[in-house]
Amino acid sequence: MTTEIETVTVTFEELKANLDHYMAVKEGKRVSVIRDGEEVAVLGPWLPGEERIMTAAWQRFFRDLFPPEPVDYENTLSRALEEVRGSRPFT
Numbered sequence: 001m002t003t004e005i006e007t008v009t010v011t012f013e014e015l016k017a018n019l020d021h022y023m024a025v026k027e028g029k030r031v032s033v034i035r036d037g038e039e040v041a042v043l044g045p046w047l048p049g050e051e052r053i054m055t056a057a058w059q060r061f062f063r064d065l066f067p068p069e070p071v072d073y074e075n076t077l078s079r080a081l082e083e084v085r086g087s088r089p090f091t
Contacts, residue, residue: 005030005045012040016065035061 008025012035015022022031026044033041040061042052 005047007032009034011035012061012064019065033061 006028007030008022009032010022012033015031015033022043025031029044030047031043032039033043035057038057040055040057042050046052
Protein backbone atom coordinates (compact mmCIF):
# COMPACT_ATOMS: atom_id res chain seq x y z
CA MET A 1 0.00 0.00 0.00
CA THR A 2 1.41 3.37 -1.00
CA THR A 3 0.22 6.67 0.29
CA GLU A 4 0.18 9.61 -2.07
CA ILE A 5 -0.08 13.04 -0.57
CA GLU A 6 0.19 16.09 -2.79
CA THR A 7 2.84 18.57 -1.69
CA VAL A 8 2.48 22.30 -2.24
CA THR A 9 5.68 24.36 -2.00
CA VAL A 10 5.47 27.98 -0.87
CA THR A 11 7.90 30.62 0.30
CA PHE A 12 7.77 31.92 3.85
CA GLU A 13 6.55 35.29 2.54
CA GLU A 14 3.67 33.63 0.63
CA LEU A 15 2.68 31.63 3.69
CA LYS A 16 2.74 34.68 5.96
CA ALA A 17 0.74 36.77 3.49
CA ASN A 18 -1.95 34.08 3.06
CA LEU A 19 -1.77 32.21 6.38
CA ASP A 20 -5.49 31.41 6.61
CA HIS A 21 -5.48 29.96 3.09
CA TYR A 22 -2.48 27.69 3.71
CA MET A 23 -3.84 26.56 7.08
CA ALA A 24 -6.89 25.31 5.16
CA VAL A 25 -4.72 23.74 2.43
CA LYS A 26 -2.65 21.81 4.99
CA GLU A 27 -5.72 19.82 6.02
CA GLY A 28 -5.48 17.74 2.86
CA LYS A 29 -2.05 18.47 1.39
CA ARG A 30 1.50 18.79 2.66
CA VAL A 31 2.73 22.38 2.61
CA SER A 32 6.51 22.67 2.29
CA VAL A 33 7.76 26.10 3.38
CA ILE A 34 10.96 27.39 1.76
CA ARG A 35 13.02 30.25 3.19
CA ASP A 36 16.35 31.40 1.78
CA GLY A 37 16.43 28.34 -0.48
CA GLU A 38 16.03 25.89 2.44
CA GLU A 39 12.99 23.90 3.52
CA VAL A 40 12.26 25.18 7.04
CA ALA A 41 8.90 23.55 7.77
CA VAL A 42 6.40 21.02 6.52
CA LEU A 43 2.77 21.44 7.48
CA GLY A 44 -0.06 18.97 7.05
CA PRO A 45 -0.21 15.18 6.74
CA TRP A 46 2.89 13.12 7.42
CA LEU A 47 4.28 10.61 4.96
CA PRO A 48 4.82 7.07 6.27
CA GLY A 49 8.17 6.95 8.08
CA GLU A 50 8.69 10.71 7.81
CA GLU A 51 10.60 12.49 10.57
CA ARG A 52 10.13 16.16 11.33
CA ILE A 53 12.76 17.74 13.52
CA MET A 54 12.45 21.17 15.15
CA THR A 55 15.65 22.76 13.86
CA ALA A 56 16.91 26.27 14.58
CA ALA A 57 15.56 27.32 11.16
CA TRP A 58 12.13 25.95 12.16
CA GLN A 59 12.23 27.87 15.45
CA ARG A 60 13.10 31.12 13.60
CA PHE A 61 10.29 30.37 11.13
CA PHE A 62 7.77 29.94 13.96
CA ARG A 63 8.98 33.04 15.85
CA ASP A 64 8.82 35.19 12.69
CA LEU A 65 5.39 33.82 11.76
CA PHE A 66 3.97 34.37 15.26
CA PRO A 67 6.09 37.09 16.88
CA PRO A 68 5.78 37.36 20.67
CA GLU A 69 3.84 40.30 22.00
CA PRO A 70 5.94 43.00 23.65
CA VAL A 71 5.87 43.00 27.43
CA ASP A 72 4.44 46.03 29.21
CA TYR A 73 6.82 46.53 32.12
CA GLU A 74 4.37 48.88 33.78
CA ASN A 75 1.81 46.09 33.92
CA THR A 76 2.57 44.25 37.16
CA LEU A 77 0.95 41.02 35.96
CA SER A 78 3.29 40.86 32.93
CA ARG A 79 6.28 41.60 35.16
CA ALA A 80 5.27 38.92 37.67
CA LEU A 81 4.81 36.38 34.88
CA GLU A 82 8.30 37.14 33.56
CA GLU A 83 9.78 36.76 37.03
CA VAL A 84 8.06 33.39 37.52
CA ARG A 85 9.35 32.19 34.13
CA GLY A 86 12.85 33.28 35.08
CA SER A 87 13.32 35.76 32.26
CA ARG A 88 13.39 38.75 34.61
CA PRO A 89 15.46 38.78 37.77
CA PHE A 90 13.63 39.26 41.03
CA THR A 91 14.08 42.72 42.54
